[in-house]
Amino acid sequence: MHATPSPPGRTRGRPGPALGAAGAVLVLWYLLARSGAVAPGLLPTPGETAAALADSARSGLLATDLGASLARAGQGFALGAVTGGALGFATGCLPGLSAAVTPVISFLRPIPAIALVPLATAWFGIGETAKRLLIAYAVLLVVWLYVHDGVSRIPVSHLRAARSLGAPAHRRFTEVLLPAAAPALLAALRYGASVALLALVAAELGGADSGLAYRLQVDGQFLRVDRMFAGLLVLGLLGVAVDLVLAAIGRRFVHWSAS
Amino acid sequence: MSLGVRLEGLAVRHGDAHVLERTDLELPAGSFTALLGPSGCGKSTLLNLVAGFARPTEGRVTAGGEPVRGPGPERGVVFQHYALFPWRTARGNVEFALKRLGLPRPERRRRALAALAEVGLADGAGKYPAQLSGGMQQRVALARALAAEPEVLLMDEPFGALDALTRTRMQTLLRELWKRRGTTVLFVTHDIDEALSLAERVVVLGGTPGRILADRAVPAGPPDPELRSLIARHLGSG
Missing domain, CATH: 3.40.50.300 (P-loop containing nucleotide triphosphate hydrolases)
Incomplete structure (x- = not known):
């Protein structure tokens, strides 16, 4: 029996430097807030921010907003990732389709999602559908780009080898195309997740009755800077957490690739 | 044959x-x-x-x-740059060729190991292509091509x-x-x-x-x- 050796390319970031940097930022933040360099009431201390966060956690507002935002971002992301991924595979495999679709997407891609909020509202109203579709659209574009690029770079010799080894089409897809595209797919999902958060904020600022970005807007109107800081902190932590989860999944499934 | x-x-x-x-x-x-x-x-x-x-x-x-x-x-092919699947071990690459035959798993595994032994790579069966030298990778590619008979x-x-x-x-x-x-x-x-x-x-x-x-x-x-x-x-x- 052969023991399975640890697959290559498994590198893990150490938490030490990251925690050190976070500590340094907290200290600098505290000193700046206490120094009086910023007008009073415009820069809360870390402690005041934590208090505002605890407050919204206790009142249940945090859970409501987090739930609403996560549901929107999650559903939009799932829809965008599935359609973008499928389209990326299709255009990556079929040069004829790619020639037709690529110019269209290249035109649409540079238009920021936030610019589409008024149009989405006009078409779908201010309900959840508009928000989900906006997020899905933004995610679709980046996931398509990464997957298309990854699939079209799969070495032709891999597919030729599979065919000359007698693998039928369904095996060539599941056992060659999918794993060969997996590193690109993972990169697509990580980037897509960050874009989903960006689009989420744009969508909620366009009109909502709950959500992390909606709450930021409300807190802004009342100049509750401590609450705004707490909200930004939650958005940042959410992004980091999602990326860590996706990266961990990637290390598990895409162990042969260094990225 | x-x-x-x-x-x-x-x-x-x-x-x-x-x-x-x-x-x-x-x-x-x-x-x-x-x-x-x-x-x-x-x-x-x-x-x-x-x-x-x-x-x-x-x-x-x-x-x-x-x-x-x-x-x-x-008609088996051995490519200049091996064309091994980097997500499969040496044995996994050879087993890819054997799947077509519809053998039970243990038999597939046994044949893959035998094919690797035939090219002098019995010890490397569990390694991924990136862990093998160029010569070893080409041995795996040869074993994979030959395993399909x-x-x-x-x-x-x-x-x-x-x-x-x-x-x-x-x-x-x-x-x-x-x-x-x-x-x-x-x-x-x-x-x-x-x-x-x-x-x-x-x-x-x-x-x-x-x-x-x-x-x-x-x-x-x-x-x-x-x-x-x-x-x-x-x-x-x-």
Whole structure:
């Protein structure tokens, strides 16, 4: 029996430097807030921010907003990732389709999602559908780009080898195309997740009755800077957490690739 | 088990560019032929036609009398850059070739390990391609191709990227495997000494468009300097 050796390319970031940097930022933040360099009431201390966060956690507002935002971002992301991924595979495999679709997407891609909020509202109203579709659209574009690029770079010799080894089409897809595209797919999902958060904020600022970005807007109107800081902190932590989860999944499934 | 291969009036053009002129060639079952020529002479094109990766503009290829319409497991291919699947271990790569046979798992595993042992890589079965040297990767590729039990083995400059010592070892291994299995081998190379030390027959391809410049049997025994210089002249005349 052969023991399975640890697959290559498994590198893990150490938490030490990251925690050190976070500590340094907290200290600098505290000193700046206490120094009086910023007008009073415009820069809360870390402690005041934590208090505002605890407050919204206790009142249940945090859970409501987090739930609403996560549901929107999650559903939009799932829809965008599935359609973008499928389209990326299709255009990556079929040069004829790619020639037709690529110019269209290249035109649409540079238009920021936030610019589409008024149009989405006009078409779908201010309900959840508009928000989900906006997020899905933004995610679709980046996931398509990464997957298309990854699939079209799969070495032709891999597919030729599979065919000359007698693998039928369904095996060539599941056992060659999918794993060969997996590193690109993972990169697509990580980037897509960050874009989903960006689009989420744009969508909620366009009109909502709950959500992390909606709450930021409300807190802004009342100049509750401590609450705004707490909200930004939650958005940042959410992004980091999602990326860590996706990266961990990637290390598990895409162990042969260094990225 | 082996099949004979026939190239009948084969020609390849890309638009106006003639890549391969009308070519006839017969590879008898069980023979070992080296296809020798400079880069860009069409020798890889010719191999791809036999493999079924490309279609000729004119003429046809038959293997065992059957026209070639696409890639098939009876014609195994070993690629210059190995074309191993980096997400599978050495054993996993060989098992990929065995899946077609519908064997139970333990039998598939046993055969994969046997195929790796046959190329001298029993210890590396659990390693991923990235953990193996170039020579070891090409051993896995050879084991994978042979595990599918091809009747024709097509090799496209398979040892071109290896260092001299590894290359010599791989040549010895290939000769042994061929003698044991009797598979028809078509071996593409641009190295005249490699062609002469491996094959029973050397076909020189050259010129624009590519055509057969020489077709010589290589007698068994010590290398023949006269044959070498004759073939070298043909290579130069392309």
